[in-house]
Amino acid sequence: QVQLQESGPGLVKPSQTLSLTCTVSGGSIRSGTYYWNWIRQPAGKAPEWIGRIYTSGSTDYNPSLKSRLSMSLDTSKNQFSLNLNSVTAADTAVYYCARENSDLRHLCYYMDVWGKGTTVTVSS
Amino acid sequence: DIQMTQSPSSLSASVGDRVTITCRASHIIGSYLNWCQQKPGEAPKVLIYAASSLQSGVPSRFSGSGSGTDFTLTISGLQPEDFATYYCQQSYSNPRTFGQGTKVEIK
Secondary structure, eight states: EEEEEESSEEETTTTEEEEEEEEEEEEOTSSSSSSHHHHHHHHEEEEEEEEEEEEEEEEEEEETGGGGGGEETTTTTTTEEEEEEEGGGGGGGEEEEEEEETTTTTTTEEEEOOOOOHHHEEOO | OOOEEEEEEEEOOTTEEEEEEEEEEESSTTTTTTEEEEEESSOOEEEEEEEEOOOOOOTTTEEEEEEEEEEEEEEOOGGGGGEEEEEEEOOOOOSSOOOOOOOEEOO
8 A cells, every 4th residue: 555754854953944755655656636745743733734746746835834835746756845944943843744635426635644754853 | 724623622531432522614614524533653544534434444433424614523432542632624725724633531
């Protein structure tokens, strides 16, 4: 079955860029009608949706992060990536990647496969 | 953004109890509502999508209902492995948003 795995630095300095990659295994990132999402969760808080990228490369970003955010897809490596610049301590969180699938009957999207998450701390 | 409000924020229950969690959306979202479960140190896991559809592999004691702005997750016969935090999440529009969570604890 499809599995996702996040990777990237666990510590980022303030004002620098946070870069994470999600590797998809057990299936092609180009197949199906999936969106590939990033979600983060500060300790003790609810998840926060960061954004998503479609197999075509089109993106949707959370407006609260849009000015600092970019996402990309590397189909040759079956990966998608997140770059968040000008980070502060408020960006410290567990970052998850997730596949968003669609229910054809109800046309409802839901995140059905998640990575285990990677902890990113912003500190000097 | 669509705000999702869950109640209660936490509850204590015993094995075998029937548990109900509610979620209210700040705008009408049809049935574009998902429920997920999260255990400490783990990623969230979807239980219910489209308000009432049970995700494959999820026990039938979990059920969801509602449409529009008001939704319910019910656990019929709480099991030891069900003690966790539950989140509702809307997929009606971007940005996707989650409720603040309901922590189900052992009484």
